[in-house]
Amino acid sequence: MHTSTDLYKKQRFLFSDKRFAENAGYKDYLNLLKQSSSIEELLNKILSTKPLSSFYTAQLLVHSKGTTQCQSMNVDRNGNFNSKSFDVSHFTKLLTLVKKSKNKKFDQTQIKSETIQFLGTFLAKNFSFSSHDLLLVISRNDFLPISDDDINSFNRLTLFIPNSLRTLIGMSKKQQNENIFNRFINLHPEFKALSKEGKSIITTKKKIDSKTIHIDNQHSLELISLSQDSITIDLKHMERVLLLGELLNTLRHELSNPIFGINLAAELMYTTHNEHELISDFSQQILRAAKRSQNILDNFSKLYANQSEATTCDIRNVINETITLTKSETKMIPKKTSWNNFENEENYFLKSNPTWISQIFFNIVVNAAQALTESETVSPEINIDIKYLKDSISIQVNDNGPGICTAIISNLFTPFFTTKNKGTGLGLSICKNLVKRLGGKLDYGNNKDVGAFFCVTIPVKL
């Protein structure tokens, strides 16, 4: 009579004498020993074994050592599958409890936490690998006590799964790497390789020139590019935008407080002394000004909140808030917006990156204003036409200045090229880059009658 440990060690024996093994009732062990293609499959296999047929649910908690999150996946006999992320503190508490317990059986009062998804009595087993800690929990879903037979069967059966688990975890680690890679690729198409400790994990292109940026202890990003200039531009831009986002967040919180104070005090004055006309009138004005200030803060923070993900946004808000941002640069120049072809309310909504759209639009408007000011155009005007084109939205900025001189038109988007006395000459080249990442187009030229136009077309879905 082979013990289960012998069977586990003598894997070759099992496979070559399959028929014997199956007839002898070791079908369950065989099944578990075979590599599962997913954690969901493995959990279902555990539930489908004969000795564990009275158990209703199976859950696997996975923690990649050194990270602050853990993954949890669970299945039940109804075929439901769930996956969730938790903070590692929940996992650690549970792991300690399981490791300390002698017989690894628990009831709900001991093990209740938001990480365990089910009611009833549980059996748990922990697996410790070099890079991960795992916890397998199965539950009965009723409150019947767990028998010694249950415990023994569970221990025997789970002897067969570590190899399968190792491979599955290895797979999800590769997926983790791919996720990190893809997130950064979306931000910067020039990033072409992800390497860990000097070894390349994923590469898509041969490198021509490169720079390395360290993300965390294990991962670094290799920036590959065709020219030195574009590396510098993108890094500078990325740094500036990240910094801006952080600054705005801090500013928002710091300014919110005194503005709120002004709000409260003005409201108090208004409700206490509304028979006095001057106090009543002015406290109302103060209230309005405080409200407007708070709104501006909220809107700007929203505009620079999501850097890399596509979000649903209302193009009207993006345009109007950005125009407010341009005020200091475009002081005396009237800006008129006209909206064309928007037949339904939903036409105004697109799934894209509002931060990038705002940056592009801001740059173009400020350029137009600066061209008008420098050329001392009489009665300068900036006209902004936004059109709905079903699959995309176009934003055209027209000015009534001298237009773009044909001599410089070919150099317009060259980095560091500028006709201005100040500025970096990077604005339009960054615009071009961002438009590309949005999957859109940037057209420009001189209007038939007067002035220049810049037209950005953005797809409705990024």
Next chain:
Amino acid sequence: MTKILVVEDEPLIQKTLTLLLQRKGSQTKSSSSGTEAIKMIAEEDFDCIVCDLMLKDITGFDVIEEAKKKMTSDEIKNKFIIITAYSSAQVQEKAASYGCQVIPKPFHDINKVINQIMEFTK
């Protein structure tokens, strides 16, 4: 008479909250520093402590930790109300670990908040 302590370093917010709570018939004292508040809590008994998180010297959570030396965890739950502009998930979780309510700033309706605080002290 209900005794309330308002710990808030933004002067206008502190003054308005204190005044409105006093108008509701409470005896409300105030402080703009966390360390001063800790002293006041040690020396007197308050029915309710409305405490901002980001104070100039220490945080509202530090004040709670010090208050634990004098109060039971039930008392902490029943006496402290946290007000803050920074109501992230981490803040919510930490407040929940003390069992305390969090009212985010700015308040949309000051009267509602005042009533909420007065109800809390009952």
